[in-house]
Amino acid sequence: MSKRLRSSEVCADCSAQDPCWASINRGILICDECCSVHRSLGRHISQVRHLKHTPWPPTLLQMVETLYNNGANSIWEHSLLDPASVMSGRRKASPQDKVHPNKAEFIRAKYQMLAFVHRLPCREDDSVTAKDLSKQLHSSVRTGNLETCLRLLSLGAQANFFHPEKGNTPLHVAAKAGQTLQAELLAVYGADPGTQDSNGKTPVDYARQGGHHELAERLVEIQYELTDRLAFYLCGRKPEHKNGQHFVIPQMADSSLDLSELAKAAKKKLQSLSNHLFEELAMDVYDEVDRRETDAVWLATQNHSTLVTETTVVPFLPVNPEYSSTRNQGRQKLARFNAHEFATLVIDILSDAKRRQQGNPLTGSKENVELILKSISNQHSSESQDNDQPDYDSVASDEDTDLETNAPKSNRQKSLDSDLSDGPVTAQEYMQVKNALVASEASKLEKQSSVSESDYDNPTVPLELEETGSGRKGRQRSVIWQGEGSIPEDTDTAPSSSLPSTEDVIRKTEQITKNIQELLRAAQENKHDSYIPCSERIHVAVTEMAALFPKKPKSELVRTSLRLLTSSAYRLQSECKKTLPVETCPTTDIQLVTQQVIQCAYDIAKAAKQLVTITTKENNN
Known part of the structure; x- marks a missing residue:
């Protein structure tokens, strides 16, 4: 942090002390x-x-x-x-x-709704008003008065406004004047550091000419923020822009998996997208990375009873009314991708972003982004599913929070299959996510699909890092987890509809969450030797919670939640064991293991939350 926040600061919305x-x-x-x-x-x-x-x-x-x-x-x-x-x-x-x-x-x-923002007097031509505001912004960014510029932006001034007389944008003006904080504000509102003025110069050029070298370097970082964020999410590394390295492309360690026809077809479709559609998809994936990373921070920073409070993680990207229904549905679908599937998509986007920037064109049909997402997340059970089932979630309201436990079975199943609520994703949804195959692994895992519903997670293939310009690569042996820890189906036991008390489930959930937070804190502090003992404590707590429930629950929701809970706990132990010093691994491999550990912890927390919700609802009826 650039400076310590004062202890007197309060929340801007409710005035609570010490906002974080x-x-x-x-x-x-x-x-x-x-x-x-x-x-x-x-x-x-x-x-x-x-x-x-x-x-x-x-x-x-x-x-x-x-x-x-x-x-x-x-x-x-x-x-x-x-x-x-x-x-x-x-x-x-x-x-x-x-x-x-x-x-x-x-x-x-x-x-x-911007219900309390100062409104300008109504004018017949709103475009003239926006133009006037943008001209005011253009002249204001040469000063250090940030709040004036924010006010103009809030009223509709355009951060990328091209001044017809001056022949440049507000970011050109801010860069020339060395106004770093104004440049940051403009970038947050979408200003492009790569825009050329009437002389063919970019804001980066003007910052360098003015001797504002730190600002120039920061503008280059902003220009590559999307691809930098995606690379850092996968491997914990960013390119060295100062040295002319603008892309870091992680790759699957077992490159032979990429040779499957499905994988090649998905990549080809991605490459055939127009630049506009490709940019939209990349921005949506960026938003999904932000959602996943913020969820991990959220789980790590809440007190251990968070799972039973009103505040929860955000289960999918909220609706943006400026986007089409199809795009919003595609954005929601990204939440269903497991870690491996999502990594596959991110790597393909990074690779193609580099290709496009280097001016290596490909010609082909204009594929819909919807088809790209379907190709990468090719469910092995799709042939046996009802063809009428929606491919994407409905564009759900963030207020749809109740489980439809009293609805007829057909309606309830449809809700689980095609709708996401404002709470954590239901266990049924997570079963669908984890059963979805990475396109490149479809042929391998198809044989396993009939063994058990509880083969919950796909095998995770570690990544190796390709650094443009350096050629340094690291490899790690692939460790495949085969879906241990499932709830066995006891054919001799009659299904039971009885559920434990809500208080018992809440108590066990708080114990699980407390242990998860300890693990996530260890991850944040890079205390990798704490992973295994933390995972063992989580496994004990999960086992105790599962023991509260009947051996063969009648409710499908309870069964799938328990499968998710226990299988994720087993897989967490498997992931944490990779930190044992059996062989020397590059730091980037530890980063990848940490991502998997966080994902497992996240799944356990969601399953526990789901069981609390179910038992609370049932016991109150």
């Missing part, structure tokens, strides 16, 4: 509870980042702190500062308010 999250594009600090609502709105509304447990470019953090300290929150609460608002009963949320509906309704009104 930031909304980057709003220039505010927020507490845990309000952050859970921000996340459910989506990154197009609020881009959240933890102040301590997430890496920050120093100047980006400085930009947020400057906006917060200079009253950026008054932009979003302008009309609430009017004494008339108090008289009319309009007020902001307080720390004591419930998350739902009180805080959630206030936050949605504040940022989604």
